[in-house]
Amino acid sequence: MVKICCIGAGYVGGPTMAVIALKCPSIEVAVVDISKSRIAAWNSDQLPIYEPGLDGVVKQCRGKNLFFSTDVEKHVFEADIVFVSVNTPTKTQGLGAGKAADLTYWESAARMIADVSKSDKIVVEKSTVPVKTAEAIEKILTHNSKGIRFQILSNPEFLAEGTAIKDLFNPDRVLIGGRETPEGQKAIQALKDVYAQWVPEERILTTNLWSAELSKLAANAFLAQRISSVNAMSALCEATGANVQQVSYSVGTDSRIGPKFLNASVGFGGSCFQKDILNLVYICECNGLPEVAEYWKQVIKINDYQKSRFVNRVVASMFNTVSNKKIAILGFAFKKDTGDTRETPAIDVCQGLLGDKANLSIYDPQVTEDQIQRDLSMNKFDWDHPIHLQPTSPTTVKKVSVVWDAYEATKDAHGLCILTEWDEFKTLDYQRIFDNMQKPAFVFDGRNIVDADKLREIGFIVYSIGKPLDPWLKDMPALA
Numbered sequence: 001m002v003k004i005c006c007i008g009a010g011y012v013g014g015p016t017m018a019v020i021a022l023k024c025p026s027i028e029v030a031v032v033d034i035s036k037s038r039i040a041a042w043n044s045d046q047l048p049i050y051e052p053g054l055d056g057v058v059k060q061c062r063g064k065n066l067f068f069s070t071d072v073e074k075h076v077f078e079a080d081i082v083f084v085s086v087n088t089p090t091k092t093q094g095l096g097a098g099k100a101a102d103l104t105y106w107e108s109a110a111r112m113i114a115d116v117s118k119s120d121k122i123v124v125e126k127s128t129v130p131v132k133t134a135e136a137i138e139k140i141l142t143h144n145s146k147g148i149r150f151q152i153l154s155n156p157e158f159l160a161e162g163t164a165i166k167d168l169f170n171p172d173r174v175l176i177g178g179r180e181t182p183e184g185q186k187a188i189q190a191l192k193d194v195y196a197q198w199v200p201e202e203r204i205l206t207t208n209l210w211s212a213e214l215s216k217l218a219a220n221a222f223l224a225q226r227i228s229s230v231n232a233m234s235a236l237c238e239a240t241g242a243n244v245q246q247v248s249y250s251v252g253t254d255s256r257i258g259p260k261f262l263n264a265s266v267g268f269g270g271s272c273f274q275k276d277i278l279n280l281v282y283i284c285e286c287n288g289l290p291e292v293a294e295y296w297k298q299v300i301k302i303n304d305y306q307k308s309r310f311v312n313r314v315v316a317s318m319f320n321t322v323s324n325k326k327i328a329i330l331g332f333a334f335k336k337d338t339g340d341t342r343e344t345p346a347i348d349v350c351q352g353l354l355g356d357k358a359n360l361s362i363y364d365p366q367v368t369e370d371q372i373q374r375d376l377s378m379n380k381f382d383w384d385h386p387i388h389l390q391p392t393s394p395t396t397v398k399k400v401s402v403v404w405d406a407y408e409a410t411k412d413a414h415g416l417c418i419l420t421e422w423d424e425f426k427t428l429d430y431q432r433i434f435d436n437m438q439k440p441a442f443v444f445d446g447r448n449i450v451d452a453d454k455l456r457e458i459g460f461i462v463y464s465i466g467k468p469l470d471p472w473l474k475d476m477p478a479l480a
Helices: 013-023 036-042 054-061 072-078 104-116 133-143 164-169 182-195 209-240 244-252 273-286 290-317 345-355 369-377 406-410 430-435 452-458 471-475
Strands: 003-007 028-032 066-069 081-084 121-125 150-154 174-178 204-208 326-330 359-363 400-402 415-418 442-445 461-464
Touching: 003 013, 003 072, 013 028, 013 054, 013 066, 013 081, 013 164, 028 072, 036 066, 054 164, 066 072, 072 104, 081 104, 081 182, 104 121, 104 133, 121 133, 121 182, 133 150, 133 209, 150 182, 150 209, 174 182, 174 209, 182 204, 204 209, 209 244, 209 273, 209 290, 273 290, 290 345, 290 415, 290 442, 290 461, 290 471, 326 345, 326 406, 345 359, 345 369, 359 406, 369 400, 406 430, 430 452, 442 452, 452 461, 461 471
Parallel strands: 003 028, 003 081, 028 066, 081 121, 121 150, 174 204, 326 359, 326 415, 359 400, 415 442, 442 461
Antiparallel strands: 150 174
16 A cells, blocks of 8 residues: 655645545545644634635545555555655745745755655656755755665645645646656656546646746746736726726636736735745846846836835825724635635735724634734734744734624724635625714725625725726825
């Protein structure tokens, strides 16, 4: 029986291994992590992450051929294939601070694999890592190998949160990069055989190591670039009276461009886009390509501009001050159908409003109060370190209350900001909300999900990103 072990029980490791276990009943899969609380959650009825469909997959396999354990060394020792899916946060100090990936956790995982292994193993990079990481890991393993042979493969994940299980069941492609040697090709084939149990052969792509590593960064950079492109257009649409939804629909009907990732919004978030682009920028700089680095930096600059533009619009509309005014924040996760708040635009928007002394009342159907307080009080990039290394009890941000109902959040508020496109926000009783708000009552739709004309009929002053401005907003220009 082939045994697979995955180090790291997070957003990538947990769902990926659960699906491998489901689709390959003849393979024993163990997911290991040093965080006792995280493993306990994977073994409970309340999984540590929210992902549609994940619950069912885990419950079908857990205890049969899928195991979650803190006994890292035992399972690595027994495994034929070891996936490494640990955090690769952005460095906050030292060489490459603010851009380069911190490979501390990766390196310690590699040293541990070398220490405990008594048989040949295939080691698979699953975390998003900078190009050439495989080479560094290979060196650590071979210099500590005690005669054991290791083959390194890169198998980047291309999951989208909210649809991760669907993506794993039916992936666009599975990418496996390895050495172009007979041993390397044999290792590629071994991993290919695992995926081939449910993925059509033509969708399993094989490349060299560097191409696989770079493909992941490139894919995320291209996706983020599309969002920044449409967000840049949204600012121009507001200035000229064009409607960004009409423009992006028109652009998206061009088959060479296609309609996906063309929704203007308050900005992109998630654990990968910004991190991967910063990483790409750093790699370009290290390889003497400053022009290429500058090009990709602009994608992040536009994203930051979009968030600050939104905050400025809120403040300017309300007579240039939100001091001590209650503002409702609907949605905190970085997108709908996930409880993930990593790099969510809501953090920067909330901090911008708090900087102007607003009182915030926040509601998100999937994000806990503890998580919101933690996000608003943490330093940048802290979120990407393992839970046990994060600040333990978040200091409560004073002017923030977290509530469990949109009507409670908006009661007596001067304005409401929609920051996540949860479906339930489309069907709220906005007449009831309007009746319970201070007047004039403002809606700032950061996701273009409400019917602005209907809300105006109720009496709201509405700002939708990239749409022609309300006469009120034209009279109160947001100064950048």
